[in-house]
Amino acid sequence: MKGFIASLVNLPPLIASKKDDNDDRSDKDGHGKGSAKGALIVVYLFALLSCPSIHSRRLQKGQMQVLTLKFQPYGVLNLKAVYETDVFAVTSGCSKQRVPHVLTVAGSDSGAGAGIQADLKACAARGVYCTTVITAVTAQNTVGVQGVNIVPERFVSEQLQSVLSDMHVDVVKTGMLPTVGIVKVLYDRLKQYPVQALVVDPVMVSTSGDVLAGPSILDTFRDQLLPMADIVTPNLKEASALLGGIKLQTVSDMRSAAKSIYSMGPRNVLVKGGDLPASSDAVDIFFDGLEFYELRSARIQTQNCHGTGCTLASCIAAELAKGSQMLPAVRVAKHYVETALDYSKNILIGNGLQGPFDHLCKLKRSVRNSSRLQRFDPDDLLLYAVTDSRMNSKWGRSIADAVKAAIEGGATIVQLREKDTETSNFLEAAKKCLEVCRSHGVPLLINDRIDVALACDADGVHVGQSDMPVHVARSLLGSEKIIGVSCKTPEQAHEAWVNGADYIGSGGVYSTNTKANNITIGLDGLKTVCLASKLPVVAIGGIGPSNAHAVMELGLENLKGVAVVSALFDRECISSEARKLHALVLETTKKTT
């Protein structure tokens, strides 16, 4: 009480400082200045009055005081108080933000397709932080489960205590709970530290058919865990086990099972029908106690489905942690799993029948490119065909037909330079061209549009000096993609190399009508750039059958070929023009090397 009175007596005048530049952004444009400051002062006063350790101290002139206020579970607000010469300011400091958080209580899968590893990947893919309590360590691969080592229940309890007591978990998701003791410690800890939602994936049998939790556990599941659960997500075998072994063979059986499991206490039930015989769709039954929902998705033909159950449950948990309602969370999770399975249907990891899938949908790019001998072969620059939308319209050709003809004539690399094509049409055309290029083993690059290149998974991009900087394009596209840059000077060529480009396009060697206001650098300019460049070079600008030999006769080691637009695409027969040019460039290259 003494400290409280002292603090009131010692309170400096509360005047907003004119000098304070660190104030909230709204002050800068003059909006909400008074109200924001007023609110901060009220919070500061409240903190001052309710915290005895602050009351007893008086701020000296020039002294700064930082109060860190924790508003659990929303975050932390730092208040900064400065008492200067008759001016006192209260400002907000960095306000920390809590992030959505799922705790998974499950087994480790050494093959990383299911269990804890799948949960971590699913949460990462869905933008949610994931902590882990490991209940068992399995020796497992794509063939099956070779060994299981159960973590002692007191240590499961210790892990739970560590995470739940400190890290503010939003949602708990359970997977493999191999003993009655472990289910019980989980039950006790959840009573001690209640969370926003509990997602129970009643893992009992692995995809390979190995038993991961015996029948002795069923009673504890039914009596303790299910009544606490916000959703339980059994597959057909697990639903059958929970219901004493009844057969589930039809969608109607699944509905009855969902209803019976619901009567055990969970708020929602999702019976997964992935194993349902004779069904072209994957049908799941969702029951919320009032209504049944038949959730259908395409059945993806793939062996890479190890861990789908864990992933689905983790994704539901992640969506709930982000604030979603239950049914939308389930729908999003199903769609996510379907997308990841579809993306991963052809990846090859392991020799067994139960392959993992790619939660982050990122692995395939390197798989595809590693199947090529090299990511980028500079000799591919020999005859570089660059498309032009206006020329194709003029001649009434689709982009894909034009590209096909150029490749049939001998083009060794293709760039789609579609300056006036709408994005959606460009993307569609790029996909078609990619099919053509892939079937001929010819790389396809996209001019300027990194977004289109990413969307269609093209082999790379070509950018100019005023397009996206090379290092940014590289960070977006990854190390596997080809990046070319236009350079007219040695300095630009050096920059391109430093920033991680694969080749440079240099020109205009001759004047051109294809690109407006283009600066011509001539053969001399091209030579200067080539000599300075550590990267392979392709010449561009006004090049055709009449002058291609002059370009290649420069005989420069890193000058690998010619890039042409009008000499191919503004001609009646693209393939025969390509054939002519290809032969010419090849001949001069052979002569000069």
Ligand SMILES: Cc1ncc(COP(=O)(O)OP(=O)(O)O)c(N)n1
């Ligand atoms: C192979 C090749 N070299 C140079 C260019 C020109 O690119 P840029 O300077 O970005 O100009 P636009 O093509 O975008 O008009 C190129 N496209 N290809």
Ligand SMILES: Cc1nc(C(=O)O)sc1CCOP(=O)(O)O
């Ligand atoms: C797209 C482009 N870039 C150039 C450069 O100098 O960087 S010249 C050019 C147009 C090349 O078209 P054509 O083969 O019809 O002359």
Ligand SMILES: [Mg+2]
């Ligand atoms: Mg450009």
